[in-house]
Amino acid sequence: MVxxxxxxxxxxxxxxxxxxxxxxxQRLEPLAAEAPQLRLQKAKAQKEEERKRAKDESIYKAKNAAQTASDKQKRVPDLLGQAAHTVIELYTLLKEIDSSRRQAMEALAVADRVDYDIELEEDEEHERSLDRDTRGLAYALAARHGDTKVKQMLEELDPEFTMLRGCNLDEPLYRDVADFVVRHAVPQEAPPQALMTKTPEPV
Incomplete structure (x- = not known):
C-alpha cells in the first residue's frame, strides 16, 4: 500500500x-524557430556559391577563348598581305591577258579589213562585168565584217577561251574573289560564273 x-x-x-x-x-524553442530561416540562408548561400562557380568558370573560358582569338589574330596581317599580293598578281595578269586579247583583235581587225577590201574589189569587178549597179555592195559586204567577224576570228584562234578557264568557281568564296578581281581588272567582261564556261552562240 502506497x-x-x-x-x-x-x-x-x-x-x-x-x-x-x-x-x-523553452530554451530550444527560439533555436527551433530559427530553423526555417537557417534553411533559407543555407539554400541562398549554396545558390550564391553555385552562381559564383559558374561565373568563375565562364570567365575562365572567356579569357582562354579571347586569348586564343588574340593569338590567331596575330597571323592576320601576314596572311592579309599574302592575299593582297596574290590578288594584285591576279589583277595584273588579267589586265595583261585583256591587253593581249585586245592586241589580237586589233591585228585581226586589220586582216578583216584586208579581206573586206579584197571581197569588195572582186564583187564590184564581177558586178560590173555583168553590167550591174555596184552601189550598196559595200554596205552589204560590211554586214559580214567588222566587230562580229573579228570576234569570230579570235574565237577560231583560241576556241572557248574565257578569262577564268580552268578555275574552280563552285565555291561561293572563290566566286566572290573572282568577281571582285574581274570587275576591277576587266569590268567589260561577263560575271565570273559566265566566264567559267563559254556558252556557244546561237547559230
Missing part, C-alpha cells in the same frame, strides 16, 4: 521532470 508521502514524492518527481522538460523546450 502512503500519501510516496504519492506526493512520485508527483513531485514527475513535476520536476515535466518542468525540466518545459524549460528545455
Amino acid at each position: 502512503n500519501g508521502n510516496g504519492i506526493e514524492e512520485s508527483f513531485n518527481d514527475r513535476l520536476r521532470q515535466a518542468e525540466s522538460a518545459e524549460r528545455e523546450v
Whole structure:
C-alpha cells in the first residue's frame, strides 16, 4: 500500500521532470524557430556559391577563348598581305591577258579589213562585168565584217577561251574573289560564273 508521502514524492518527481522538460523546450524553442530561416540562408548561400562557380568558370573560358582569338589574330596581317599580293598578281595578269586579247583583235581587225577590201574589189569587178549597179555592195559586204567577224576570228584562234578557264568557281568564296578581281581588272567582261564556261552562240 502506497502512503500519501510516496504519492506526493512520485508527483513531485514527475513535476520536476515535466518542468525540466518545459524549460528545455523553452530554451530550444527560439533555436527551433530559427530553423526555417537557417534553411533559407543555407539554400541562398549554396545558390550564391553555385552562381559564383559558374561565373568563375565562364570567365575562365572567356579569357582562354579571347586569348586564343588574340593569338590567331596575330597571323592576320601576314596572311592579309599574302592575299593582297596574290590578288594584285591576279589583277595584273588579267589586265595583261585583256591587253593581249585586245592586241589580237586589233591585228585581226586589220586582216578583216584586208579581206573586206579584197571581197569588195572582186564583187564590184564581177558586178560590173555583168553590167550591174555596184552601189550598196559595200554596205552589204560590211554586214559580214567588222566587230562580229573579228570576234569570230579570235574565237577560231583560241576556241572557248574565257578569262577564268580552268578555275574552280563552285565555291561561293572563290566566286566572290573572282568577281571582285574581274570587275576591277576587266569590268567589260561577263560575271565570273559566265566566264567559267563559254556558252556557244546561237547559230
